[in-house]
Structure formats: structure tokens, C-alpha cells
Amino acid sequence: MRLPIMSGNFLLAPIPETGDYFTVRDIRMAVMGTSGVGKTAMIVRFLTKRFIGDYEANTGNLYSRLVVMEGEQTSLHIQDTPGCIQVEENVSPAAEVLRSVQWAEGFLLVYSVTDYMSYQCIRPLYHQIRKVHSDSKFPVIIVANKGDLLHVRQVPSDAGLQMANELGCSFVEISTSENCQDVCDVFQHLCKEITKLQAANPGEKRRGSIMPRPKSPNMQDLKRRFKQALSPKVKASTVA
Numbered sequence: 001m002r003l004p005i006m007s008g009n010f011l012l013a014p015i016p017e018t019g020d021y022f023t024v025r026d027i028r029m030a031v032m033g034t035s036g037v038g039k040t041a042m043i044v045r046f047l048t049k050r051f052i053g054d055y056e057a058n059t060g061n062l063y064s065r066l067v068v069m070e071g072e073q074t075s076l077h078i079q080d081t082p083g084c085i086q087v088e089e090n091v092s093p094a095a096e097v098l099r100s101v102q103w104a105e106g107f108l109l110v111y112s113v114t115d116y117m118s119y120q121c122i123r124p125l126y127h128q129i130r131k132v133h134s135d136s137k138f139p140v141i142i143v144a145n146k147g148d149l150l151h152v153r154q155v156p157s158d159a160g161l162q163m164a165n166e167l168g169c170s171f172v173e174i175s176t177s178e179n180c181q182d183v184c185d186v187f188q189h190l191c192k193e194i195t196k197l198q199a200a201n202p203g204e205k206r207r208g209s210i211m212p213r214p215k216s217p218n219m220q221d222l223k224r225r226f227k228q229a230l231s232p233k234v235k236a237s238t239v240a
């Protein structure tokens with residue numbers, strides 16, 4: 001029996017009937033930021049199109065999906081980094097943050113416009129990524145979430161944009177609860193940026209393929225969230 005093999009950025013998977021190989025592109029991204037900014041809500045919104053109002057604190061789930069991107073089979077892995085962990089300038093980050101940073105090749109750095117402290121944590125996170133990947137320019141998008149909560153806003157839009165300009169990142173302000181399309185666009189944009197970088201550096205050593213994954217794929221958890229979404233209690237707060 002033929003086994004899957006890695007070739008550059010592609011997994012070569014065997015077709016059981018013929019024994020031929022077909023390629024599956026591998027994309028690994030991490031969603032990072034402090035607790036409660038909406039990281040899990042964003043990922044679940046992207047994968048299921050649903051907004052679920054309430055979650056248990058995330059302990060670091062990995063979501064894996066096979067998708068077709070620009071005509072290519074793509075194995076997409078999204079790491080939901082635990083948000084209770086703060087990252088400060090000049091202080092070594094917790095092991096889980098470091099593992100996510102080392103493992104991923106593209107990043108969504110999320111803060112909430114209702115929480116100034118979550119905004120302040122973005123810069124040290126960014127510097128951590130650039131420090132770990134000093135030889136690669138992995139794409140980073142700064143995401144200001146909860147744009148619907150205007151009455152409790154603590155971070156003006158131009159503050160996010162200014163920081164992104166200073167750091168040389170993309171920036172977007174979204175509301176995961178109100179606009180599913182914006183959430184999907186962010187993830188798709190990051191996928192495209194990662195793909196572009198992979199195409200530009202086909203021979204680059206795949207650090208992630210020799211790194212242990214932060215957590216195994218968690219389809220059980222996703223199924224549980226589906227059930228939760230369909231329960232009458234949560235359905236009331238679900239956006240179609």
C-alpha cells in the first residue's frame with residue numbers, strides 16, 4: 001500500500017483504486033489574541049457560517065478542513081490559540097503561544113474594539129512572530145472584532161489602522177456576529193497570502209511538518225458546537 005508523502009508545500013495522497021498520487025496543499029494558520037476577543041466565534045463562523053453566542057474558554061483547539069482553493073485541494077488547519085495567555089514585550093511567551101507561532105505560516109491577530117488591553121497585546125504578539133520567523137515574511141492580518149458594539153467601543157478604527165501601517169500588516173475591522181462574509185473574506189485572504197508565499201518559496205524547509213501539532217484535529221468539538229447551535233437556548237442568538 002502506498003503512503004502519503006510530503007513534497008514541498010504539498011501532501012501527495014495516494015488514490016486507493018489506482019495507486020496514483022494527487023496533491024493536497026497544506027495551509028496552517030493561527031488565530032491569536034487575548035481572551036474573549038472572539039477568536040473561537042470567528043473560526044466557527046467561517047467553518048459553519050453560524051454565530052454562536054456563548055463558548056467555554058478555549059483550551060487550544062485545532063480545526064482541520066479539506067477545501068478547494070483556486071481549483072486545488074487544500075488541507076486547511078486553523079489553530080485557536082488559548083486566549084487567557086497574555087504576551088508582553090521582552091517577556092518570553094507561554095509555551096502554547098510559542099508552539100502556535102512556530103507551527104503556523106500565517107496569522108490572524110485579533111483584538112476587540114471594546115477592550116483596549118486586547119489591542120495593546122497585538123504589538124508584542126506581532127514582534128514574537130517576526131522574532132521566531134526572522135527568515136520568513138509570513139502574512140499577518142490584524143483583525144479588530146466586535147465592530148457592532150459601538151456604544152462600548154474603546155479602540156477607534158484609526159488606531160488599529162495606524163498600528164497595522166506601522167507594523168506593515170493588513171488590517172480589517174469586522175463584526176463576527178453581524179457579518180459572516182467579512183469573516184470569510186479575512187480567512188480567505190490569509191489563505192491566499194500563505195499560498196502566494198508558498199509558491200514564491202517552493203523549496204523552503206517546512207518547519208511545521210517537523211513540529212508537533214499544538215492539538216489534534218477536533219471534529220468532536222465542532223460537532224458539539226453544531227449541536228449547541230441547534231439547541232433552542234442558543235438558537236435565539238444565532239444569526240443565519
Ligand SMILES: Nc1nc2c(ncn2[C@@H]2O[C@H](COP(=O)(O)OP(=O)(O)OP(=O)(O)O)[C@@H](O)[C@H]2O)c(=O)[nH]1
Nearest residue numbers: 035036037038039040041053058083146175176177
Ligand atoms: N457583539 C459581539 N459579540 C461577539 C463578537 N464576536 C464574538 N463575540 C462574543 O464574545 C464572546 C467571546 O467570544 P469567544 O469566541 O469565546 O472569544 P475567544 O477569543 O475565543 O476567547 P477565549 O476562548 O477565552 O480565548 C462570546 O460571548 C461571543 O459571542 C462580535 O463580533 N460581536
